[in-house]
Amino acid sequence: MRAVHYDAARSFRVADVPTPTPGPGQVLIKVLQVGVCGTDLHIHNGDFNAVFPLIPGHEMVGTVAGLGANVDRFRVGEQVTVNPNVYCGHCDFCLAGRLILCRNAKGLGANTDGFFAEYASVDADLVFSVDGIDPDTAVFTEPSACAMHGLETLQVRPGSSALVIGAGPTGLLLAQLIATGGAASVTVAGPTAFKLETARGLGIENTVLIPRDDAAAATEALLAASPGGDGYDVVVEATGATTVGDMCVPLTRSGGTVLIYGVTRADETMTFAPFDVFRREITIKGSFAEMTSFGAAIAALRAGRARTDGIITHRFPLEEYGTALETLARDKTAHKVVITL
Incomplete structure (x- = not known):
């Protein structure tokens, strides 16, 4: 089968690799579409806990092509997606039920093989049915699950005002x-x-x-647009830009919450005035991926609570993976980029 194969950071090719065979408890999936995510750019550069060699890709939709022994929840031809986030089940955080904090977590497409390939074989407990959902919507299940975890983390108070800075796919x-x-x-x-x-x-x-490069002007415009002119109860940083992160506390109403949701490099920092956080009792939270939000995300997609109309702007075949990465990184007309197989 064809697959994107990295030997090292920034060193990849579309290669012929063996087609996997599903073992006991596994599902063989024929991949239909894979979303190209900002995280894939981090992985391309060796960040985000990337481990090589690697087949990347973590936002997928496909159909069941084969079933390993003891798998009876799916049928051949059923449209499915995969939760790429895997917890170990035996560290202290897992044993306490705090799975997102797993010390030994693995990510399909980050530090073990993912889905920029014609086929993938994965454990059945990571597979979810998205039968009947348009593939152009189902391919957003993983980012929708990350967004659902963000909502779970926020615990929004009814009647709150919220600001999301960043109109990328996950921000929307x-x-x-x-x-x-x-x-x-x-x-x-x-x-x-x-x-x-x-x-x-x-x-x-x-x-x-x-404006992209004038934080003071952006802050002024956003304060003016807030319901009471004094900021928002919830402010979400959904860009991964530290300059945007620096704006968040000043834009937050007293007693409000800042959610750091965008992906930054590990060595980057954001700044805030600690007295301001202390005096106004601002809460700062983080939302990292997800572990258990796939079912809720699929329900939201089925119900139309999370819609994806118009977000996909570019499609590329697997052989043009490099062009897809460059488009996401450089093309100002790109919103969501998808690899089709």
């Missing part, structure tokens, strides 16, 4: 879930007009176009 998914998860108003901000137009098409009524 999280904004929708916050809007249906108790917030009275949700604002999405970003520097790209067409992404904000997509946000409005997905039901986000309040959008603010902010």
Whole structure:
């Protein structure tokens, strides 16, 4: 089968590799589509706990091509997706039920083989049915699950105001879930007009176009757009840009919550005034991927609570994986990039 194969960071080729065979308790999946994520750019550069050699890719939809022994939850031809986040089950965090903090967590497509390939064989307990969901929506299950974990982490107070800075795919998914998860108003901000137009098409009524390189002007515009002019109860950093992170505490109302949701490099830092956090009792939370949110995400996609209309802008075949990465990194017209097989 064909697969993207990395020997080391920034060193990959589309190669012929053996087609996997499902072992006991495994499902063989024919891959249909795989989303290209900002995390894939980090992995390309050797970040985000990447381990090589590696077949990357973690946002997938496919169909069941074969079943290993003792697998009876699926049928051949059924459309499925895979939770790529695997906990060990025996560290102290896992034994305490805090699976997202697993000390030995593995990520399919990050430190063990993923889905930029024609076929993949995975443990059945990681497989979820998305039969009947349009593949262009089902391919967003993993980012929707990450957004669902963000919503679970926030525990939004009913009637709250929320600001999501970042109109990328996961930012828009999280904004929708916050809007249906108790917030009275949700604002999405970003520097790209067409992404904000997509946000409005997905039901986000309040959008603010902010300058890319002027944090002071962006902060002023966002404060002016807040419901009471004094900020938001919830502020989500969904870009991974530290300059955006620096804006979040000043944009948060007293007693409010900042959620760090975007992916940064491990060596990057954000800044805030500790007295401001102390005096105004600001809570700062983090939301990292997910472990147990796939079922809820699929339910939200089926019910239309999280919609994906218009987010996919570019499609490439597997052989053009390099072009897909470059498009995501450099092309200002790109929103969601998908590899089709």
